[in-house]
Amino acid sequence: MAVALIAGGSSGIGLAVLRAFRERGDDVFLADIDETRSLAAVSERGAGKARSMVCDLSTREGPRQAVEAALAEYGRIDCVFANAAILESAPLQEWKAEQWEKSLALNLSMPFYLTQAAAPILARSDNASIILTASTGALRGHAGMPAYHATKSGLLGLCRALADELAPQGTRVNCLLPGWIDTPFNDSFWRFQADPVEAERALLRQIPMGRQGTPEDVAGTVLFLASPAARYVTGTSLVVDGGYTAV
Numbered sequence: 541m542a543v544a545l546i547a548g549g550s551s552g553i554g555l556a557v558l559r560a561f562r563e564r565g566d567d568v569f570l571a572d573i574d575e576t577r578s579l580a581a582v583s584e585r586g587a588g589k590a591r592s593m594v595c596d597l598s599t600r601e602g603p604r605q606a607v608e609a610a611l612a613e614y615g616r617i618d619c620v621f622a623n624a625a626i627l628e629s630a631p632l633q634e635w636k637a638e639q640w641e642k643s644l645a646l647n648l649s650m651p652f653y654l655t656q657a658a659a660p661i662l663a664r665s666d667n668a669s670i671i672l673t674a675s676t677g678a679l680r681g682h683a684g685m686p687a688y689h690a691t692k693s694g695l696l697g698l699c700r701a702l703a704d705e706l707a708p709q710g711t712r713v714n715c716l717l718p719g720w721i722d723t724p725f726n727d728s729f730w731r732f733q734a735d736p737v738e739a740e741r742a743l744l745r746q747i748p749m750g751r752q753g754t755p756e757d758v759a760g761t762v763l764f765l766a767s768p769a770a771r772y773v774t775g776t777s778l779v780v781d782g783g784y785t786a787v
Contacts, residue, residue: 541565541588542667544766545610545617547597547654548624550577552723553673556755557621557762562586564763567614571595571606572624589614597624598646603654611661618665619766620658622651623673625691627725629684629732640687647691648698655702659711668711669766672699676719676781684732696777703775712774714765719781722752748783 543566549558550572558581561568570592572578582590593609596602610617625647628639651672662668677685678692696715703713720726720743733739744750758780764770765778779785 541567542618542665542766543567543569543610543614543616544619544621545569545571545606545658546621546623547571547595547603547606547650549621550574550581550592552725553718553721553755553758554621554623555581556759557623558582558590559584559586560756560759560763561766562588562590564588566619569593569606569610569613569617571597571602571609573597597650597654598626598642600649600653603650604657607654607657607661616665617658617661618667619669619671620654620662621671621673621762621766622654624650625673625688625725627685627688627728629728631684632686635686643687643691647688648694651695652698655706655713659706659709662706662711663709666710667766667768667771668709669770670702670706670711670713671762671765672713672715674699674715674717674777676717676779676785678715678717678777679779679785682729685729699777700775707774712765712770714770714774715777716758716761716765717777717779717781718753718758719779719784720747720752721755721758723755746784746787747781748787751782753780753782 567589578592674695675692
């Protein structure tokens with residue numbers, strides 16, 4: 541079975557992916573800033589093992605520390621799932637420099653530093669995969685969310701560059717683009733809306749499947765990208781959005 545390092549997975553999509561990896565027998569190492577939720581996540585029953593560490597992934601050293609801890613725990617890493625992110629919403633003139641910089645650090649710099657630290661270890665795997673969680677926000681824009689859209693768009697370019705560089709060592713790099721997934725992660729967006737209830741109704745009218753997704757709707761795509769079935773898939777962006785960006 542494989543070993544997966546999940547950066548940001550104590551709730552939402554990350555937690556669903558952690559559970560899915562373990563269900564199929566993979567071992568998981570979770571790096572997350574929330575100690576209480578992380579311990580609860582890895583304490584759940586599962587076929588695969590699970591360990592966690594408290595880690596501020598927005599710092600320069602956090603991603604490297606996560607990689608080193610995962611390697612020390614399991615002796616190998618086959619998949620890196622860079623999932624941690626922050627979503628902040630505010631009118632343009634109210635944005636503070638620290639909000640912008642924190643978004644850049646966690647949403648864009650973290651995946652780069654995580655990949656940089658993990659690449660030499662992944663080179664030893666016969667099925668190495670890096671999955672970066674971008675968003676359909678990389679393809680569309682919403683007022684009040686400039687940092688989120690800028691960083692998620694940046695991940696698409698980062699993915700393509702890393703895929704080209706790491707392909708010779710046998711490591712695949714792909715982007716996951718979830719659409720509207722119903723988790724507390726989006727609370728900042730809804731608070732920014734003048735009428736959140738009507739805003740949600742309007743959103744659902746734009747989604748052909750007529751509903752927001754669940755974290756479990758996304759987990760299967762991550763498992764595919766991490767599996768041998770995706771051995772010839774790299775440098776691409778997989779959208780999971782119920783048709784939102786298709787119309």
